[in-house]
Amino acid sequence: MNDDPGQQRWYDEDAGPLVRLYALTRGRARPRQEVFDLIALISAPPDPARYRNDPTLGPEHTAVLDLTARGARSVADLAADCDLPIGVTRVILSDLLEVGLIHVSRPLVPDRMPDERLLQEVLDGLRAL
Amino acid sequence: MDSARSDGQASSYVALKILVAGGFGVGKTTMVGAVSEIRPLRTEEPLSEAGRSVDDTASVNRKRTTTVALDYGRITIREGLALYLFGTPGQDRFWFLWDELAQGALGAVVLADTRRLEDSFAAVDYFEHRDIPFIVAVNSFDGARRYRCEEVEQALDLDPGTPVVLCDARERASGKEVLIAVVEHASRRHKERRAQRAQSG
């Protein structure tokens, strides 16, 4: 096992919000349907009026929607921006998907990549960085 | 990235994942930070029975998990095309994470420190078994003897054709070269596989 304290962090540090989130997510350990790839793009209605006063949504749901309303972003970006662990982020996204407040765009994966021009584009892009 | 907003254009969003593996202190965070805007990302790690303390087993109904930090960086090539970097330790404890990250990954970088090459064995094995194209990037730490790439290749018992490059994880230019090397390698491997599939089918 790992003894280095820098290498792992216990939930206890931020037990407050996490316990609350756990209650919020009704103890569901994982999303019901969509798996939410870390690099899937999440977009939401740009109009906050559509969700702002929804009593079924918690502050974390609203925070996610506020971010996505400004532009589509990846599941990983949302988790980092909201400072939420990935699992909790997924549960929140699953709730939002269920009520139709977000849209998920799954990325194309390289095996099914239509042509090699994309990789060339990536290479050119990297060289230009 | 507005193109992904409407259903009709969803498939135009291409995201490529590159994994950065290697032992603790080998330079993963440094490298991801040098080439992209790095963000700390946390994920839940299920706590194994072995790691559970006596008090935990006594307390009923209390789910205990630890969080694991991973390095996450995004490089936007253009609208609708982004490169995502994920860095996390290549060690037994973290394979639960790798299994998810590795799905659909374009390729991987195994960072290696020549003073402790054995720390890279697990990651090399992992990517070889899953047939994920990877390269080995040897980080030149001060005071470490300079190894030739062939020596590293032998010491790690790499499959022929696995590129080994030297790098300095602190240098953006060097990190870029590493990424270019892994994308080129992955591109070659995907081409080979497509050709094989076309032949057999």
Ligand SMILES: Nc1nc2c(ncn2[C@@H]2O[C@H](COP(=O)(O)OP(=O)(O)O)[C@@H](O)[C@H]2O)c(=O)[nH]1
């Ligand atoms: N000399 C030298 N030091 C490095 C290099 N890469 C990383 N370091 C240093 O090694 C330490 C550990 O790096 P870090 O990126 O945190 O390792 P990680 O545990 O793999 O994320 C840091 O103090 C870095 O500044 C390198 O290429 N050369």
Ligand SMILES: [Mg+2]
């Ligand atoms: Mg690190």
